[in-house]
């Protein structure tokens with residue numbers, strides 16, 4: 001007990017005697033540990049906001065997309081196709097939406113056309129994402145009205161030129177002017193603003209969801225983009241437990257709609273949010289693996305630095321080792337003394353790395369608006385890894401110290 | 414007859430440097446009893462330090478037997494030798510060999526760190542006793558670099574005393590000191606011997622050797638002559654008679 005305390009005291013003495021050298025030695029560990037914790041903090045910050053975003057989008061929502069030719073290689077992003085059944089090319093129409101709307105497992109559905117258009121108001125022009133949708137979108141996406149009203153079913157059936165706008169659009173075009181009742185131009189056509197949305201923040205992919213204009217899907221199809229199809233249909237399942245049933249009901253309705261003979265592939269694809277979560281977590285796992293690689297390399301470099309400086313230290317302190325041995329220190333006493341020293345060095349480096357990471361993450365989230373979340377796992381990992389590094393890379397110098405011959409050491413100048 | 418502390422028979426030590434063999438010791442026979450105060454003299458390179466290192470269990474002989482208080486030393490492994498150095502031997506070096514970064518207390522305490530048995534209170538007492546024995550109380554918190562050579566050697570003696578060793582081995586303890594300071598060190602040894610301690614000193618100076626009760630002359634790795642000192646010099650008396658620099662300055 002007294003001896004290990006003495007060892008730790010001697011270790012800190014040595015560390016403080018060469019402050020700059022110790023610091024430079026620890027730098028590898030500090031940077032390695034710090035970088036890993038910071039990246040993990042940013043990663044888990046991003047992940048938690050992605051997960052909560054996907055969940056806020058509703059875990060009971062199914063997205064129906066037009067089919068892509070998956071029989072051909074390169075028929076779509078691999079990760080999205082991995083869990084779904086193969087499809088052939090196809091299209092979705094408003095008639096599909098109407099057929100789905102009253103399905104027994106669904107509480108509703110919305111058809112969507114999504115494009116980008118030039119929006120002009122009082123001489124200011126900007127490219128804005130236009131969401132053409134049936135009026136059910138407001139309920140399904142859980143949009144909240146800030147002022148005015150949503151458009152209604154008759155606006156959709158009449159292809160009315162009405163628009164509901166997000167907070168960002170208000171900021172960009174109107175400033176302090178009340179936008180309700182104002183007329184804006186979307187691709188040279190006049191639209192009357194009937195409502196504004198409450199702010200939604202950014203979505204899972206980091207896009208600003210407030211930079212949006214929602215218009216009736218029919219208006220988008222007929223008057224703006226000349227489309228007969230829709231981009232996708234969102235279906236709201238009555239209960240999360242009914243997702244599988246709903247998927248098969250939608251499949252049978254759409255196959256009937258599209259007159260697909262039995263045995264032929266679907267020409268549409270149904271995606272559910274848990275699939276997206278799985279995709280996300282596989283991306284995160286790859287990221288974590290890469291991080292582990294970076295961490296391993298930087299800790300290795302740090303470890304070699306520690307070994308190097310410990311070898312120097314053993315040489316410099318040959319005489320001290322000789323004195324200790326002459327006075328009765330056993331080989332194992334010297335071994336533990338120098339091992340303690342390299343571990344103290346690497347743990348101190350690890351702790352400084354953690355402090356560095358905490359400060360940087362704080363600065364990032366405070367001033368750069370990056371979401372960070374420091375969790376216990378990387379800290380515990382960092383500490384145990386740096387202990388291990390000190391032990392592994394300290395063993396060779398410590399053994400060299402322990403094996404020194406006392407007489408020769410005493411004679412060393 | 415007093416108890417035998419050290420008994421060596423036919424000790425040889427051969428150093429090999431490449432093809433060259435250096436026969437540093439060529440058959441030393443020596444017995445030291447409890448309470449003896451002995452000095453070893455001899456020309457440079459005669460093997461005095463080699464013999465001291467073997468007696469101090471820092472080195473092992475090439476051949477011969479060595480008993481230290483009934484323990485057959487030449488059969489022991491590194492760990493056991495370290496234990497003997499710690500408990501039975503008090504080494505004092507020409508160059509003091511103190512830890513420059515530790516204060517006086519920690520230097521004196523060092524042998525206790527490697528002998529696990531004492532409790533803290535006992536430790537404190539022993540450190541204080543040791544420092545008192547060498548007239549060095551009041552310097553506990555200082556570093557060796559803040560002390561004079563004589564004071565440093567007194568710290569080294571205090572360190573050698575702390576584990577109550579069977580014998581004190583001093584290799585040219587006054588070699589780096591002026592004559593007055595050297596005399597002070599000899600006074601400490603004299604007092605320790607009068608208290609019953611067994612002391613063996615290596616020296617180049619006959620003046621120093623004449624303080625001890627017996628002089629052993631070594632030449633070419635062999636004991637050449639042993640001689641009893643009829644009227645050993647009393648270091649305290651000599652110190653009192655020594656012309657003092659301070660007196661001259663007044």
Ligand SMILES: Nc1ncnc2c1ncn2[C@@H]1O[C@H](COP(=O)(O)OP(=O)(O)OP(=O)(O)O)[C@@H](O)[C@H]1O
Pocket residue numbers: 428429430435436437455456457458459460461462463464
């Ligand atoms: N480690 C060693 N390797 C080789 N030769 C050695 C070693 N140590 C001592 N010697 C040789 O052994 C002989 C005795 O050396 P030692 O140091 O014992 O002499 P000494 O009597 O102490 O001399 P001094 O009075 O100068 O201290 C010398 O010839 C020396 O060169």
Ligand SMILES: [Mg+2]
Pocket residue numbers: 461462463
């Ligand atoms: Mg010598």
